Amino acid sequence: MKFATKAIHAGVHPDPETGAIMTPIYQTSTYVQRSPGDHRGYEYSRTHNPTRTQLQNAVAALENGKHGLAFASGMAAIDCLLKLFSPGDEIISTNDLYGGSYRLFTKVYEPLGLKFHFVPMHDMAAVREKVSSRTKLIWVETPTNPLLNVIDIAAAAAIAKEAGALLAVDNTFSTPYIQTPLDLGADIVMHSLTKYMAGHSDTVMGALVVQDDAVAERLRFYQNACGGTPGPQDCFLVLRGLKTLHLRMQRHCENGRAIAEYLRQHPKVEKVFWPGFESHPNHAVAAKQMRDFGGMISFVLKGDRKEDAVAVLEKFQLFALAESLGGVESLCGHPATMTHASIPAAERLKAGLSDSLIRLSVGIEDAEDLIDDLAQAIG
Numbered sequence: 001m002k003f004a005t006k007a008i009h010a011g012v013h014p015d016p017e018t019g020a021i022m023t024p025i026y027q028t029s030t031y032v033q034r035s036p037g038d039h040r041g042y043e044y045s046r047t048h049n050p051t052r053t054q055l056q057n058a059v060a061a062l063e064n065g066k067h068g069l070a071f072a073s074g075m076a077a078i079d080c081l082l083k084l085f086s087p088g089d090e091i092i093s094t095n096d097l098y099g100g101s102y103r104l105f106t107k108v109y110e111p112l113g114l115k116f117h118f119v120p121m122h123d124m125a126a127v128r129e130k131v132s133s134r135t136k137l138i139w140v141e142t143p144t145n146p147l148l149n150v151i152d153i154a155a156a157a158a159i160a161k162e163a164g165a166l167l168a169v170d171n172t173f174s175t176p177y178i179q180t181p182l183d184l185g186a187d188i189v190m191h192s193l194t195k196y197m198a199g200h201s202d203t204v205m206g207a208l209v210v211q212d213d214a215v216a217e218r219l220r221f222y223q224n225a226c227g228g229t230p231g232p233q234d235c236f237l238v239l240r241g242l243k244t245l246h247l248r249m250q251r252h253c254e255n256g257r258a259i260a261e262y263l264r265q266h267p268k269v270e271k272v273f274w275p276g277f278e279s280h281p282n283h284a285v286a287a288k289q290m291r292d293f294g295g296m297i298s299f300v301l302k303g304d305r306k307e308d309a310v311a312v313l314e315k316f317q318l319f320a321l322a323e324s325l326g327g328v329e330s331l332c333g334h335p336a337t338m339t340h341a342s343i344p345a346a347e348r349l350k351a352g353l354s355d356s357l358i359r360l361s362v363g364i365e366d367a368e369d370l371i372d373d374l375a376q377a378i379g
Contacts, residue, residue, distance in 0.1 A: 087113025
């Protein structure tokens with residue numbers, strides 16, 4: 001089944017009671033049982049909910065996975081994943097990653113005994129240097145947030161397998177439209193469904209997709225026991241968003257390319273971070289594992305001054321200055337003070353994230369209008 005068809009049909013089915021083509025919102029907390037313990041697969045909506053079940057099945061199908069689990073946020077999904085590990089276990093992570101992930105790693109789980117190594121994963125040698133008998137997880141973002149570094153998923157999978165560790169990939173920036181990490185050897189895929197998968201900036205949710213039955217069983221236990229599950233209304237909204245994922249992503253990619261090319265030629269722009277450029281350090285890897293290059297772009301102005309970046313951000317008219325990404329509307333942000341403010345300045349600078357970096361989430365508006373907005377904001 002081709003991707004566009006899967007986006008609309010895979011993992012879902014008409015309502016068995018009424019034949020409703022769209023999955024109903026099962027707005028219920030509990031379910032009547034025929035006899036104690038004799039039920040139809042549903043007891044309590046923290047444990048299972050029919051709307052959530054179909055969403056989980058749909059996300060798993062799009063990622064070519066076997067098991068899908070939905071959570072109240074992307075951070076709740078990562079939190080559930082980290083519960084697989086014990087004090088003394090070590091996790092290797094990219095050093096260029098979402099600030100919320102870094103905060104969860106260092107402020108919540110490091111004090112509980114997990115050890116994290118943050119390395120520049122575009123260089124696999126840096127990963128190999130940190131592997132030890134205690135390594136239990138390799139955590140990958142690719143492309144990374146916000147510097148758009150590209151990490152070789154297949155190479156990371158080989159290292160993880162050799163070490164007897166799991167490989168988890170945050171696929172939020174790419175979505176399964178662009179890349180499917182499980183096909184490249186990953187064990188777990190994580191999504192902030194809030195972003196491209198839902199696509200309309202109207203809900204917050206996360207997901208994990210896995211292949212291994214035993215890992216899925218453990219994750220389901222924590223999902224239910226710890227209770228970070230989404231409500232049926234939010235599940236419905238993401239299900240609706242998935243049905244146009246392929247159309248939206250095609251436009252995000254087309255607009256992203258147009259904006260990246262415009263910025264690269266702008267006389268006031270020093271550098272553009274976008275994996276579609278042949279000059280990108282890991283473009284060959286991107287071309288190998290990605291089907292397109294997405295709508296996320298970062299850039300710095302000549303002079304590399306924070307005040308100049310702030311002035312541009314304040315002048316945008318179509319690009320909205322806001323947290324998040326992946327909606328139909330274009331957004332702009334200043335990672336150093338917004339999405340990545342929880343990372344200490346020294347660590348940000350060490351990873352290459354300067355205070356003058358501007359991040360764009362290119363939407364699906366007319367590209368000419370977006371370029372006009374860039375032109376007037378940059379000057």
